Amino acid sequence: MAYGLPYGMASRNFALCALIVVFLYTSLGQTPPKSEVLPEFLALLENHTVTQGRDVSFTCVVNHLQSYKVAWIKSDSRAILAIHTHMVAHNPRLSVTHNGHNTWKLHVTNVQPNDSGTYMCQVNTDPMRSQTGHMKVVIPPDIMDLDNTADMLTTKENGDLLLRCRATGNPEPVVIWRREDGRNITLRNENSVKRTARTFEGEQLHLRGIQRQEMGSYLCIASNGVPPSVSKRYYVNVRFKPLIKVSNQLVAAPVDSDVLLQCYVESSPKALNTWYRNNGVKLLADEKHDISEVTINDYAYQLNLTVRHLDKSDFGTYTCSAENAFGKMEGSIRLQELQISKPTTVSTRNTETIEKHTWHKQTEKKGKKHSYVLDKESDLIPKNVGHTTPMSRRNLSSALPNIANKSRISAFPAPAPAPAHSAPTQLGAQKPPFNGVKSLRDSRLCHVGLVVIVLMILIHD
Ligand SMILES: *[C@@H]1O[C@H](CO)[C@@H](O)[C@H](O)[C@H]1NC(C)=O
Ligand SMILES: *[C@@H]1O[C@H](CO)[C@@H](O)[C@H](O)[C@H]1NC(C)=O
Ligand SMILES: *[C@@H]1O[C@H](CO)[C@@H](O)[C@H](O)[C@H]1NC(C)=O
Ligand SMILES: *[C@@H]1O[C@H](CO)[C@@H](O)[C@H](O)[C@H]1NC(C)=O
Ligand SMILES: *[C@@H]1O[C@H](CO)[C@@H](O)[C@H](O)[C@H]1NC(C)=O
């Protein structure tokens, strides 16, 4: 009973099927058989996404074409482009080639935006047979030159700047902004509420209440997925009155020693820097005074004044001064004599060296303080890294051969290493048997020698 229903259905289906076959056979048999086989397409026409200016071609493969003709038509404009290999459209960038067999190609050179659309390969049967393919023309992004914006934008501190990048391309490009040194962009709204972000998206970057830390290069980068992306650089220049910070306002040093006095300056544009004594005399670089300055970033630098072989007249107040168009600032350092009790000459020397040592330490500390500032300065970091890595590498590499040698030696008495190893190991594996035999022979010789000696002693006795 379980088979009854399916069997019944199957037999009914079979009967239906047979009926259809018979019907088809008779109905086909009744129509007059066509000797002619109609043209047929062997493959679909391709779709193309092509960058402006490139060349592209559509390939139409038709079998059994006989006396029919292949035509190319731009479907959207209904313009006939070509029939067989004869060009109908007066467009020098179009051409058709035929391989003499079943393949027709429509070539488009130096593709332009108005070439995009639907292309049809048509055979003039009745009714006509055709197939279509699409062409999408894409354009890499470009940044338009807005003549009213210079590459260098300058503002006073707390001022506003509007950076703009108009980008064209197809599809519509996305414009993002970032700082060239990788630091975050500071964005403030109308109420000076600030946030920072690595990137900002939009054609306009409005920098409000700009602070000196925001000085530097900004890039707008336009991309739309069609390479290459393009970028434009703006330099944001922030101007302000000089600022001086003196971390050690009171410095004590013994007579005859050298002392380093330092001022940290922030200024944009760069200030005119000078050192003065309290008597108003401007200090110049000479045998007594070493004056130098080192740039920390776009707007900050360090002024160093080294006074050599201190004598009594060198103690007093030193002033560093920085002046630019926006104002002037000064910082003072008092240099005092450090009295050293001298019970013996030897101990004097000792304290002197200790003093020098502590000075060194202090400057080192200061150096570190600055390196905190320097940390952000990307081009200064690699130098440090460059210093440490080769040393540790050298240490590693010099340690490695020893380890390798040792492991080879320790593996020596072990059974022959697996033959599946690389050539060098196999070479190494060949050596042990020789050496092993040799050492075995040596120990036997030694035994024999001992026995002989014992025998000789016995015989002698
Ligand atoms: C071309 O794109 C159309 C629709 O966009 C799609 O129907 C057709 O299959 C595509 N042809 C090929 C060859 O991928
Ligand atoms: C298509 O654009 C090109 C270049 O812009 C132009 O030379 C050509 O006349 C245009 N063709 C048509 C059909 O509009
Ligand atoms: C920079 O901005 C990103 C968000 O874009 C944030 O996650 C990150 O903490 C910021 N870094 C600094 C140093 O502010
Ligand atoms: C100033 O002194 C500091 C600390 O000794 C040193 O690191 C720096 O290189 C000096 N700068 C110049 C310009 O001599
Ligand atoms: C080099 O290795 C020695 C020990 O082998 C170690 O004491 C020393 O600190 C290492 N130096 C560096 C720079 O790693």
Ligand SMILES: *[C@@H]1O[C@H](CO)[C@@H](O)[C@H](O)[C@H]1NC(C)=O
């Ligand atoms: C360590 O290996 C090197 C070359 O591989 C060799 O010249 C040197 O003699 C070996 N040293 C020892 C202790 O085996």
